[in-house]
Amino acid sequence: MPAADTRPHLPQHQKTLVTGVIGSDTHIVGNRILSMALEQAGYKVATLGALTPAADFIKAAVETAADAIMVSSLYGQGELDCRGFRELCIEAGLDDILLYVGGNLVVGKHPWPEIEKIFLDMGFDRAAAPGTRVETVLDWLARDFAAREQGLRRAAG
Amino acid sequence: MTKAALLIDFGSTYTKLRAIDLGARRVLGSGQGPSTVTSDINIGMRAAMDDLERHLGGLPRFRYRFASSSAAGGLRMVTVGLVRELTAEAARRAALGAGAKLVGTFSYRLTQKDINKINELKPDIVLLAGGTDGGNSAVVLANAGLLAASALACPVVYAGNRAAADDVSTLLAGCTLIVTENVMPEFNTLNIEPARAVIRQVFIDRIVHAKGIDRARADFDAVLMPTPAAVMEGARLLADGVAGHDGLGTVMVVDPGGATTDVHSVADGRPASGQVVAVGLPEPRIKRTVEGDLGMRHNAATIAEVAGIEALAADAGIDPMRARALLAQLATDVGQLPQSADDIALDQALVRAAVFQAVARHCGTLETVYTAHGPVTVQHGKDLSELDAVIGTGGAIVSSPDPGAVLGKALADNTLPLSLRPRAPSLWLDRGYLLYACGLLAAAEPEAALELALGHLQRLDHQPRSMETGNARIRCA
Numbered sequence: 001m002p003a004a005d006t007r008p009h010l011p012q013h014q015k016t017l018v019t020g021v022i023g024s025d026t027h028i029v030g031n032r033i034l035s036m037a038l039e040q041a042g043y044k045v046a047t048l049g050a051l052t053p054a055a056d057f058i059k060a061a062v063e064t065a066a067d068a069i070m071v072s073s074l075y076g077q078g079e080l081d082c083r084g085f086r087e088l089c090i091e092a093g094l095d096d097i098l099l100y101v102g103g104n105l106v107v108g109k110h111p112w113p114e115i116e117k118i119f120l121d122m123g124f125d126r127a128a129a130p131g132t133r134v135e136t137v138l139d140w141l142a143r144d145f146a147a148r149e150q151g152l153r154r155a156a157g
Numbered sequence: 158m159t160k161a162a163l164l165i166d167f168g169s170t171y172t173k174l175r176a177i178d179l180g181a182r183r184v185l186g187s188g189q190g191p192s193t194v195t196s197d198i199n200i201g202m203r204a205a206m207d208d209l210e211r212h213l214g215g216l217p218r219f220r221y222r223f224a225s226s227s228a229a230g231g232l233r234m235v236t237v238g239l240v241r242e243l244t245a246e247a248a249r250r251a252a253l254g255a256g257a258k259l260v261g262t263f264s265y266r267l268t269q270k271d272i273n274k275i276n277e278l279k280p281d282i283v284l285l286a287g288g289t290d291g292g293n294s295a296v297v298l299a300n301a302g303l304l305a306a307s308a309l310a311c312p313v314v315y316a317g318n319r320a321a322a323d324d325v326s327t328l329l330a331g332c333t334l335i336v337t338e339n340v341m342p343e344f345n346t347l348n349i350e351p352a353r354a355v356i357r358q359v360f361i362d363r364i365v366h367a368k369g370i371d372r373a374r375a376d377f378d379a380v381l382m383p384t385p386a387a388v389m390e391g392a393r394l395l396a397d398g399v400a401g402h403d404g405l406g407t408v409m410v411v412d413p414g415g416a417t418t419d420v421h422s423v424a425d426g427r428p429a430s431g432q433v434v435a436v437g438l439p440e441p442r443i444k445r446t447v448e449g450d451l452g453m454r455h456n457a458a459t460i461a462e463v464a465g466i467e468a469l470a471a472d473a474g475i476d477p478m479r480a481r482a483l484l485a486q487l488a489t490d491v492g493q494l495p496q497s498a499d500d501i502a503l504d505q506a507l508v509r510a511a512v513f514q515a516v517a518r519h520c521g522t523l524e525t526v527y528t529a530h531g532p533v534t535v536q537h538g539k540d541l542s543e544l545d546a547v548i549g550t551g552g553a554i555v556s557s558p559d560p561g562a563v564l565g566k567a568l569a570d571n572t573l574p575l576s577l578r579p580r581a582p583s584l585w586l587d588r589g590y591l592l593y594a595c596g597l598l599a600a601a602e603p604e605a606a607l608e609l610a611l612g613h614l615q616r617l618d619h620q621p622r623s624m625e626t627g628n629a630r631i632r633c634a
Contacts, residue, residue, distance in 0.1 A: 014291070016291070016292065018344075024526050024527065024529070024533075025528065025529075026434075026528055026530060026533055046289075046343070046344035046345070048345075048346075049438060050434070051434060051526060051528075051535065059240045059242060059243060060243070060344050060345075062239065062240050062293060063239055063240045063243045063244055063287075063288060063289055063290045063292055063293060063341070063344060064288075064291075064293070064344050065288065065291075065292040065293040065294070065295075066292075070368065075528065075529040075530075076529065152350070157262070
């Protein structure tokens with residue numbers, strides 16, 4: 001049988017990313033800017049927009065054979081909305097998909113390392129603090145995809 | 158000499174003819190014969206032609222002789238996609254839009270059990286989709302492989318991930334395969350027109366022959382499409398008009414039949430208010446839905462189930478026990494025409510319930526989502542609240558003593574306040590069963606077809622509903 005499903009692993013393959021704002025969150029502007037920047041950087045982006053249930057991220061990723069899902073949450077309910085996200089991915093056969101989350105992830109002032117740990121423990125590969133530059137995210141993506149080629153979970157640092 | 162056209166509908170019960178005077182834009186006459194496609198289609202066709210000749214006192218020379226068909230089970234289709242709400246739904250819409258009778262829909266990786274089921278369904282065409290272009294190809298290739306290894310003999314239309322098309326062609330080399338554009342080339346982008354066109358072409362090129370319809374070839378020039386597609390073409394023509402001649406604007410056609418209730422809408426259906434956020438798969442402007450549980454005869458029992466027997470009996474003004482007994486009778490004799498006053502009353506309640514349910518399912522709904530910044534109104538499906546016209550077609554509405562009351566059930570009311578049903582459309586009756594004929598004729602003479610359709614629709618009066626009820630109030634909230 002032709003091994004067409006090996007194509008996503010070819011180095012020159014254009015990576016596909018799914019972006020969206022999770023839960024009952026209507027803050028779309030930042031996510032739209034991020035999506036445009038990702039497209040400009042050469043990624044194929046499936047944009048889900050605001051008010052996106054967790055399951056819809058997974059459905060979009062299955063259909064587009066996405067390489068990464070980038071979840072935005074700006075309204076402080078991110079922890080609740082993102083619980084079980086990695087498990088949903090595993091359930092849908094997306095065991096190894098790269099998962100990023102970013103925004104104002106929790107209500108109130110907490111030290112960032114604590115917040116980051118919550119999301120990394122949930123199975124996200126990266127969590128972006130408020131104010132993270134697009135360039136940083138692009139750098140993470142490039143390095144993490146390169147690390148994946150070498151069989152690593154994600155790049156260091 | 159009169160320039161005439163003959164429009165034929167090879168139906169599942171009758172062979173129906175309409176002879177049209179193209180110059181005067183009027184119906185010259187009608188003819189009807191039995192549907193004999195299972196034995197020899199020519200018998201029914203001859204009977205219908207004789208009937209027409211009797212009415213006309215002789216047959217004119219026809220410039221066009223176009224046919225549509227829903228005979229021999231209609232265009233039976235199975236659709237296969239990947240995610241149920243995404244490519245599987247897009248494939249379903251493409252098949253329905255092509256006028257098919259959808260007998261099975263499948264998603265994700267097919268199992269051997271699914272393949273056995275598909276074989277049992279004996280489809281005329283399988284529509285295989287899955288994956289956006291450059292997206293998932295593993296599942297669609299696995300499904301193509303399973304279909305190739307099965308006993309399936311019908312043509313396969315491939316409208317999935319473009320990147321997998323070559324491999325699908327290799328896998329299905331032993332089958333009749335037609336490759337077309339992806340029904341969802343990009344995530345959440347619907348592209349069903351190419352698949353729809355290919356399905357119709359396969360219908361013309363192969364299915365018409367396979368079903369023995371072309372044995373009546375001497376009596377027609379071409380079978381252009383399945384009958385539901387002809388009705389849809391008629392709806393499109395009436396909505397959009399032709400250059401220099403306006404149509405009715407946004408249109409819905411409601412067709413309660415013996416086995417299903419079809420609803421077609423020609424309207425973009427986007428949110429009427431900028432405050433409302435549309436979610437889900439984009440909606441096709443020309444959309445057909447088929448309700449398989451709402452049929453006036455074959456599925457009268459399920460109409461009663463959906464509406465509730467008490468409510469149905471109350472609407473009919475008969476005792477629920479009596480209604481049950483009459484429904485049981487209908488189940489044993491689906492060919493039965495209403496005789497007694499109770500039969501007629503029950504039939505009217507059934508058609509009103511079917512129209513109510515089918516239109517409610519076809520139209521979109523509003524939902525309020527509570528966010529940290531207050532409530533946000535979300536729209537699922539099409540907003541048809543501002544629709545211009547609703548047209549009723551088919552025997553159940555046309556023969557109704559009060560067709561206005563039947564079509565009135567399509568309108569917004571306070572029973573489903575979040576439903577985006579039409580609020581104040583004009584109501585029309587396709588009394589002469591001309592929509593399919595106009596849809597067929599539009600292929601050659603669009604202007605004559607439009608004028609014919611507009612000239613023969615009968616305007617119905619109805620009591621406009623109070624704007625205090627229905628979706629108007631929700632919109633302003």
